[in-house]
Amino acid sequence: MKFIEHTLGKFTKEVYSIMRIIIAVLFASHGVQKLFGALGGHIAHNPKLIIAGIIELICGIMIGFGFKTRLAAFIASGEMAFAYFTVHYPNSFWPIVNGGEKAVFYCFVFLFIASYGSGNWSIDSLLKRK
Secondary structure (H helix, E strand, O other): OHHHHHHHHHHHHHHHHHHHHHHHHHHHHHHHHHHHOOOOOOOOOOHHHHHHHHHHHHHHHHHHHOOOHHHHHHHHHHHHHHHHHHHHHHHOOOHHHHOOHHHHHHHHHHHHHHHHOOOOOOHHHHHHHO
16 A cells, blocks of 8 residues: 555646546536537537536536636536436436436536646646746
8 A cells, every 4th residue: 555655646636637637528528419419429409408518518628727627616516416416316316226327426526626626737727826
């Protein structure tokens, strides 16, 4: 354990930033699917799905670049909580049963990002330095 802690511990900030960027790209991809029908998706016609697509695309881009990260992640977390309780929860409480694992995962990862901030590879950190 000490080896992993000692070795990987040196790169905590960098790994956090990489995680933030990758999660944001995945999240934005859901918005691209809903809004443009790309990446194996279908263009959404339901107003709730269109709003979800807009949130996913814009917040995903903002979180990925680390711009107003806390706000964007908080909004994204809320969207995923809303998605879970309106789409998945009525079918069952348990995410593994109702297909809501991704919504729960994104909700809590974005809640963590909202509390932690953008990290060192971000527009937010560049703006702080000035």
